[in-house]
Amino acid sequence: MKKRMFSLLAALALALLLTACGPEAPAPVDTTPPPETSPASEPARALTQEEVAAVNEAFASWTEENGVTIATPVSGFFTSYYDDVTRLDFAAFLQYFPDDGTLSAGDEAEAAALAALPGYPWGISPGSVPIHRITRASVDAALERYAGITSAGLADTSGVPYLEDYDAWYTFTSDFGPGMFVCAGGQVDEAAGTALLWSEPWANGHRAELTLQKDGENWHIRAHRNTADQALLERLANLTAEDIGYVSWYGSNEPPTAEELAELLRQAAEHPIDHDSLTLSGSATDVVWTLDCYLAPKDQETYSGDDALYLQAGLEENVVEVFGGANLPGGRLHLESEALYQLLRTSLDTPDDIDQEAYAACKALTGAYYDARLAQVSADGGFVGWELTGFREADDETALDARAYAISAAFYTDPPEGALRLLAGGMYVDSSLRAHGLDWQRVYLVTIGGEPAGVLRQDWEGTEADSDSLGGFASVEELRAALWMPGMEL
DSSP, rough: OOOOOOOOHHHHHHHHHGGGOOOOOOOOOHHHHHHHOOTOOOOOOOHHHHHHHHHHHHHHHEEEEEEEEEGGGGGGGGGSOOOOSSGSOHHHHHHHHOOSSSSOOTHHHHHHHTTSSTOOOOOOTTTOOEEEEEHHHHHHHHHHHHHHHGGGGGSOOTOEEEEEETEEEEEOOOOOOOOOOOOOEEETTTTTTTEEOOOOTTSSSOOOEEEEEETTEEEEEEEEEHHHHHHHHHHHHTTOGGGOEEEOSHHHHHHHOOHHHHHHHHHHHTBOOOOOOBSSSTTTOOOEEEEEESSSOOOSOOOOGGGGGEEEOSSTEEEEEOOOOOOOOEEEEEOHHHHHHHHHHHOOOOEEEOOOHHHHHHHHHHHHHHHHHHHHHTTTTTTOEEEEEEEEEEEEGGGEEEEEEEEEEEOSSGGGGGGGGGGTTTOEETTTTOEEEESSSSEEEEEEETEEEEEEEEEOSSGGGGGGGTOSSSSSHHHHTBBBBSOOOO
16 A cells, blocks of 8 residues: 655645634634733734634545545544654554555565564464554654654654564554544644644543644644543642542552542642553553542442542553543543552552461471472463462361461562563462462461371352361361372372
């Protein structure tokens, strides 16, 4: 598929539309203050309808070529929101970018080099899904034309497969969903050389806003914002403890109080940043730790997700993603806050609970059990080691002269972040990326007559099971028959 750039007429329209003279009209109501002007400056003027039409022609998201609808290069600027164009989401920018050809059966060497890249998705090959080649020259041409920059000026171009030998990025899209910005109005500050364009309001009352800056004779994109982001930011900046009805906390340690959480969110709201959205795709930008709170009256029996404020964090330190349910502004924020990030990252941390004296007498059997479990979960580049996290008496059955000690361990990978791709079921990682919950059963080390006898695994049934883990056995023989010993299969 060949790339089609806008016609010279459309390009000239974009360069000239904001300097055109037209009848002055009142600007639409704007939630964003206009750029500051000096007392001698002319006030910002509203775009005419002719100028709005010219903007929409220049910023059209698709065109047709030989009867085929294709995305335009400018559409990529509208696939993410950013306060600084150098911080746009590069993967989203390229997702539907017009390509410089798709790989075919004749591109074996290029396809092989692509497949050798770390993180190459799904083991795909040419022909199984479209593999689009997008050269740096094409990307730089679009960036320079519409933003006055090149790919070298972008903050982050990771997340898209790139081959240096071909100086090209590669995408795998087979659908069609380019970004869109449909201008409904705007205002121009001629003296400052700036323009603010906006879309029609959405159902939630918010809109998209596009900021342009004049560089010489050309107008360049500087920012693309969602006003819902600003509304959500203001909501957080003014949050009080009385606004928080309930904190949903997934760790076993104490959750933050409403006062503590409100203060952390207010502080974090002072530091919004441009950042790609976190994912659940098995990538380095995945969500790892979460916290939910509900901005609703306190002491309700149930809380609705419509009132929920969702906080998410991944591996990138000090970055927290925040968004809300239907009753909150519909934006998605990324806040830079060490304190808030650490609250989420450490939310599942619990102190080790080990009776060292009891463990010392049972260390060999405990180690044999977890070594056997490690062998089960270490295949195919899995976990490489374990650390004991719990060893505490849970039950004492005098009639059997038996004691049950609840035991637990965390497993780790090398490198530590490798544990994230191995999580399943109720597993989770702590702040050190150690994985917990690999045993889906309650696990006890059992002593009989004061001597280590074996490991007992029981299904999770009832809330009082730990205090009666040995109660179901009528005899020592029956108990011994239920125990795992080294050399047995798990």
